Amino acid sequence: MTSSTDAVSLRQRPxxxxxxxxxxxxxxxxxxxxxxxxxxxxxxxxxxSSVRVPxxxxxxxxxxxxxxxxxxxxxxxxxxxxxxxxxxxxxxxxGLAGLQMQAVFRNPLASPYTLGVVSGASLGAALVIIVLPxxxxxxxxxxxxxxGVAQALSSVGLVFGAAxxxxxxxxxxxxxxxxxxxxxxxxxxxxxLSALIGALVTVLVFFADPNQTRVFVEWGFGSFQRVRWGDVxxxxxxxxxxxxxxxxxMKQLNALLMGENYARSMGLNVRRARTLTLTSASILAGAVVxxxxxxxxxxxxxxxxxxxxxxxxxxxxxxxxxALTGASVALGCGLLAEMPNSNLTLPVNAATAIVGGxxxxxxxxRMRRGWGS
Amino acid sequence: MAPPEPVLxxxxxxxxxxxxxxxxxxxxxVSVALDRGEFACLLGPNGAGKSxxxxxxxxxxxxxxxxxxxxxDELDGLTSExxxxxxxxxxxxxxxxxxxxxxxxxxxxxxxxTGYFGRLGPEDHTTIEWAMEAxxxxxxxxxxxxxxxxxxxxxxxxxxxxxQEPKVLLLDEPTAFLDLPSRIELTALLRRLAAxxxxxxxxxxxxxxxxxxxxxxxxxxxxxxxxxxxxxEDLVLNGLLEHAxxxxxxxxxRATGHFTPTPxxxxxxxxxxxxxxHHWLRQALxxxxxxxxxxxxxxxxxxxxxCGVTSEAGDPVDRxxxxxxxxxxxxxxLADLTRWLSGQESDAPHAPPATEARxxx
Numbered sequence: 001m002t003s004s005t006d007a008v009s010l011r012q013r014p015x016x017x018x019x020x021x022x023x024x025x026x027x028x029x030x031x032x033x034x035x036x037x038x039x040x041x042x043x044x045x046x047x048x049s050s051v052r053v054p055x056x057x058x059x060x061x062x063x064x065x066x067x068x069x070x071x072x073x074x075x076x077x078x079x080x081x082x083x084x085x086x087x088x089x090x091x092x093x094x095g096l097a098g099l100q101m102q103a104v105f106r107n108p109l110a111s112p113y114t115l116g117v118v119s120g121a122s123l124g125a126a127l128v129i130i131v132l133p134x135x136x137x138x139x140x141x142x143x144x145x146x147x148g149v150a151q152a153l154s155s156v157g158l159v160f161g162a163a164x165x166x167x168x169x170x171x172x173x174x175x176x177x178x179x180x181x182x183x184x185x186x187x188x189x190x191x192x193l194s195a196l197i198g199a200l201v202t203v204l205v206f207f208a209d210p211n212q213t214r215v216f217v218e219w220g221f222g223s224f225q226r227v228r229w230g231d232v233x234x235x236x237x238x239x240x241x242x243x244x245x246x247x248x249x250m251k252q253l254n255a256l257l258m259g260e261n262y263a264r265s266m267g268l269n270v271r272r273a274r275t276l277t278l279t280s281a282s283i284l285a286g287a288v289v290x291x292x293x294x295x296x297x298x299x300x301x302x303x304x305x306x307x308x309x310x311x312x313x314x315x316x317x318x319x320x321x322x323a324l325t326g327a328s329v330a331l332g333c334g335l336l337a338e339m340p341n342s343n344l345t346l347p348v349n350a351a352t353a354i355v356g357g358x359x360x361x362x363x364x365x366r367m368r369r370g371w372g373s
Numbered sequence: 374m375a376p377p378e379p380v381l382x383x384x385x386x387x388x389x390x391x392x393x394x395x396x397x398x399x400x401x402x403v404s405v406a407l408d409r410g411e412f413a414c415l416l417g418p419n420g421a422g423k424s425x426x427x428x429x430x431x432x433x434x435x436x437x438x439x440x441x442x443x444x445x446d447e448l449d450g451l452t453s454e455x456x457x458x459x460x461x462x463x464x465x466x467x468x469x470x471x472x473x474x475x476x477x478x479x480x481x482x483x484x485x486x487t488g489y490f491g492r493l494g495p496e497d498h499t500t501i502e503w504a505m506e507a508x509x510x511x512x513x514x515x516x517x518x519x520x521x522x523x524x525x526x527x528x529x530x531x532x533x534x535x536x537q538e539p540k541v542l543l544l545d546e547p548t549a550f551l552d553l554p555s556r557i558e559l560t561a562l563l564r565r566l567a568a569x570x571x572x573x574x575x576x577x578x579x580x581x582x583x584x585x586x587x588x589x590x591x592x593x594x595x596x597x598x599x600x601x602x603x604x605x606e607d608l609v610l611n612g613l614l615e616h617a618x619x620x621x622x623x624x625x626x627r628a629t630g631h632f633t634p635t636p637x638x639x640x641x642x643x644x645x646x647x648x649x650x651h652h653w654l655r656q657a658l659x660x661x662x663x664x665x666x667x668x669x670x671x672x673x674x675x676x677x678x679x680c681g682v683t684s685e686a687g688d689p690v691d692r693x694x695x696x697x698x699x700x701x702x703x704x705x706x707l708a709d710l711t712r713w714l715s716g717q718e719s720d721a722p723h724a725p726p727a728t729e730a731r732x733x734x
Contacts, residue, residue: 016502019476019514251491255484257473259466265431266484266537267457313473316490 023310027317030309034324041331045084046076049338050345078229086227087334088327089239090292093284095306095326096246098299099318100281103253104274105183111299112285115190115278116169119197121289122220124165126201128157129216130208158219159231159290166286169193174278178271183260221347222293224334231291238287245280246319249273253315296349297356298333302326305359329355379442380573381430381541382406386439388422388429396437399425403439403600405592407541407575412567413602414584415577417594417617423577426594427543430575431462444540457485461534463544468530469519475529476514479504482536504535507570508562524555528562535566542566544576548583556580560587581618585609585630593617636664641677643667650682654693657707661714680710 047058053072061067061076094112101110112118173193177186205213227235252273255263260270288295306321307313330352337351383405389398399422407413417423428434430441432448441448444459451459461482470478482504483497493501505511510528513521521529527547534542544563548556560583567574567589575592578584584591585605593601593608595617601608608614615625623632642663644655655665658680666677679696683703691703693710697717704710 015512016476016505016514019474020498022474022476022515248489251484251487251489254481254491257470258468258478258481261433261464261466262462262468264433264453265457265460265462265464266482267452267454268484269453307472311472313470314477316492 023312027310027312030321031324034309034321034328038324038328038331041328041335042084042088045087045331045335046080048335048340049080050340050343051075052341079225082227082229082232083224083334084331085232086224086235086292087330089235090224090288090295091298091302091326091328091330092323093239093242093288093326094295094298094330095302095322096242096319097281097284097288098301099303099306099315099322100246100249100253100277100284101299102303103256103315104277104281105187106256106259107184107187108304109300110187112281112288113194113294113296113299114187115173115282115285116193116197117166117173117282117285118289118294119194119201120165120167120169121162121286122165122201122294123197123204124161124163124168125158125219125289126204126216127165128161129219130204130212162290163286166282166289169197170279170282170286173282174275177274177278219293220349222295222349222352224292224330224337224348226293227291235287235291238283242280242284242287243323245276246323249277249280250315250319253277253319257313257315292348294349295330295352297352298326298330301356301359302329305329379406380409380444381575382442383430384440384442386429386441387437388425388434389437390425390434398437398598400594400598400600401438405600405602407573407590409540409571409573410567411573411589412564412587413573413575413590413592414588415575415592415594416579416581416584418596421594421596422598423594424545426600427462427545427575427577431460431543432456454485457537457539459539460541460543461537461539463527463530463534463542463547465545465549468526471517471519473518474514475510475516475518475521475532476501476505478518478529479510479514479532479536482533485537500538501532501536504532505529507535507566508532523550524552524559527551527555527559531559531562531566535570540573542572542574544574546577546579548576548578548580556583564589581614581632582630633659634662637662640664641666643677643679644681646682648682650692654680654682654707657711658714661711663714 043055043058046062047053047055051072053061053067053076057067057072058076061073067073067076097112098110101112101115102108104110105114173186173190176189177183180186180189205216208216252263252268255266255268256270256273263273264270285299302325303318303322306318306325309325310317310321312318333348333351333355336355337346337348339346383403386403387398387401388403389396389400391397403426415423415426425434429436430448432451432453435449443451443456448456468478479501480493480497483493483500484491486500487493487497502511505514508528508531510525510532513525513529518526518529531542531544531547534544542563547563548559551559563574563576564587566572588605590602591605591608591614593603593613595601595613601613603611603613605614609627609630612627615627618632619625622635624635625632636659640661640663642658642665644651644658644665645667658665681694683692683694691705693704693707695702695704695710695714702713704713
C-alpha cells in the first residue's frame with residue numbers, strides 16, 4: 001500500500017512542479033515585449049503623421065529643449081501628445097472595461113457596448129448636438145472660423161451629455177442587475193436597451209438639420225483629437241479610478257471565473273463585487289465615449305488578444321496585460337487612422353475595426369473551447 | 374483516534390424556497406447530524422429537496438426555521454470567509470475555463486485564505502499540492518481544465534474544494550456524468566478522504582446501489598417530506614428505503630438491495646441451480662418481468678415455466694432450455710430466450726395458459 005502511494009507521488013511530482021511554474025517565462029517575455037511595443041507606438045505616434053518630425057527632434061522636444069523648427073514643438077506638444085495620451089487612456093479604459101464585463105457576465109461577447117452604456121452616451125451626445133443646437137451652432141458650419149467660445153462650450157456640452165447619458169443607463173442597468181440574478185438576462189436586456197436607445201437616436205437624427213446630423217455622425221466616427229490639455233486631468237482621473245478598481249478586484253474576478261455559485265461558496269460577496277465592477281466598467285466606458293466618441297471593437301477584442309498573448313486566465317496577469325495591450329492597440333489604430341505621409345485622416349472607428357476585427361476573429365477561432373454554455 | 378463529534382448538525386430545520394412571495398416548504402423538522410470522518414449520501418426522489426437542503430447548508434438560501442450548526446457555531450452567525458474556511462462545495466455547474474491549468478483551478482480554492490491580491494504563498498502551494506495528491510490528480514496539474522475528462526475534472530474540483538481546507542464537504546451529484554468505474558473510484562476516494570482526513574462529507578446521488586455499498590450513513594428524504602437517517606443496512610431492514618423508492622413499476626429486493634421491474638401478474642418461472650449461468654438466467658427472467666422462484670408449487674391457475682442450463686460442457690449451442698406445458702425448447706443465447714418469452718406473451722396477452730405448444734416465432 002505504502003509503496004503504491006509512493007509510486008503515485010513520484011508520478012505526480014514532476015507535473016506539479018511544471019504546473020506551478022507554468023507560464024512564468026511566457027508572462028515575463030510577454031510583459032517585456034508589450035512594454036517595448038507600447039514605447040515604440042508612443043514614439044511612432046509622436047513623430048509620424050501628416051508631418052514627419054524626426055525621432056531625435058521628438059526626443060529633444062520631450063526633454064524640453066528647443067527644436068529645429070518651432071512648429072514641430074507645437075505639433076508634438078500641443079497636438080500629438082494629447083492625442084497619444086487620449087489613445088493610451090482609451091485603450092487602457094476599453095481593455096479593462098471589456099475584461100471586467102467579460103468576467104462578471106462570464107460571456108466572451110460582453111463589452112461596454114452590450115450593457116447599453118455606449119448607446120446611453122450616444123443619446124446624450126445626440127441631445128446635446130441636436131436638441132441644444134445653441135451650444136454647437138457655428139462649430140462645424142464654417143470650420144476654423146467658428147468662434148472659440150462656441151467650440152469650447154460645445155466640447156464641454158458633448159462631454160457632459162455623453163457622460164450623463166452613460167451614467168443614467170449605468171444606473172438603470174445596475175438596478176436591473178441587482179434585481180435580476182441571471183447574468184445572461186441582464187446581458188440581453190442591455191442589448192435590447194441599446195437597440196431601443198438606438199431607435200430614439202435615429203428619430204432625433206431624422207428630425208435634425210443636415211449640419212447637426214453631420215456633427216453627430218462625425219462624433220460617432222470616434223476621434224483621438226478632441227481632447228485638449230485642459231481635458232486631460234478629468235479624463236485621466238476617470239480612467240485612473242477605473243484602473244484602481246480593476247487592480248483591487250483581480251482576486252474577485254478570478255473567483256468569478258468558476259461562476260457565481262462557486263465564487264459565493266468561497267466567501268466572495270458576489271453582489272458587491274458585481275456592482276463595483278460594473279460601476280468601474282461604466283465609468284471607464286463612459287469616459288471614453290465622452291472624450292473620444294463611441295470607439296468600436298476595442299472593448300471586446302483587447303481582453304481576447306491579451307488572453308491569447310499570455311495564454312492565461314489569471315486576472316492578476318490579465319488586468320495589467322489588458323491595460324498594456326489596450327494602450328498599444330489604440331495607439332496603433334490612431335496611427336493607422338492618421339494615414340502617415342498623407343493628408344487623409346480616417347475615422348478612428350474604421351481603424352479600430354480594421355485592426356481589431358481580424359485579430360478578434362483569429363483569437364475567437366482559436367478559442368473554440370473553454371466558454372462552455 | 375479522537376471520538377467522533379458532530380461537525381454539522383441540523384435541528385428542527387425547515388427549508389424550502391420562495392415562489393411569488395409565498396413560501397414553499399420542502400422539508401421540515403429535519404434534525405440530523407454528521408460526524409467528523411463520516412461519509413454520508415443524501416438520497417431522495419427528484420424534487421424531494423436534495424438540492425434545496427444543500428443550498429441551505431451552504432447558505433446560498435436561507436432556512437425558514439430551525440438551526441444549522443457548523444463546527445460548533447451557528448451557520449447564520451459566520452462571516453462568508455469564515456464559512457468558506459469551514460465548508461466547501463462541489464456543484465453541478467460546469468466549469469470550463471480556457472487557459473487555466475488544473476493546478477491554477479485548485480489554487481482558486483485558496484480564496485478564503487489569501488490576502489487582498491490573492492497571492493499564493495509557500496503554504497498555499499503546499500496545500501494545493503496536498504489537495505491534488507489526496508485526490509490523486511497531481512499528474513493532471515499541468516493540464517488545461519478544458520482538456521480533462523469528466524472523471525478527471527471531478528477529481529480536480531474535489532481537490533479545489535479540499536484546498537479551502539474545510540471541515541465539511543458538500544457535493545451535488547458528483548457522479549452524475551461519470552461512467553461506472555469512475556463513479557466507483559470517485560466514491561471510494563470520498564470515503565477515504567472522510568476517513569483519513571477527518572472530513573465530514575455529504576453527497577447527493579441518484580446512484581442507490583453505490584450509496585448502499587459505500588456510505589457510512591444515508592440521509593433519506595421520504596415522500597412525505599421528512600428526512601430519515603441511518604446506516605444503509607438499517608434503512609433496508611426497516612423498509613424505509615423500499616418505501617421511498619418503490620412504485621407500481623419497480624420493486625425493491627431487500628435481500629440484494631436491488632430494484633427490479635415489478636413482475637407481470639401470472640408470469641412465474643422456476644430456476645434451480647447455483648452456477649454463474651443460473652444467476653444470469655435469473656437476471657434475464659427478472660428483466661423480462663418474471664417472478665423467479667425455486668419451489669415447485671404453482672398458484673393452481675398457472676404453473677410456472679421451468680428454465681435451466683444444460684450441463685453438457687463444451688457445446689455452447691442450445692445451452693438454455695425452457696419447459697412450458699411439457700414441451701422443451703432450447704436456445705443458444707439468453708437474448709433468443711427472452712425474445713421468445715416476450716413473443717409468447719404478446720401472442721396471447723390476455724389468454725388463459727396455453728394448452729399446447731406454439732411454434733417458435
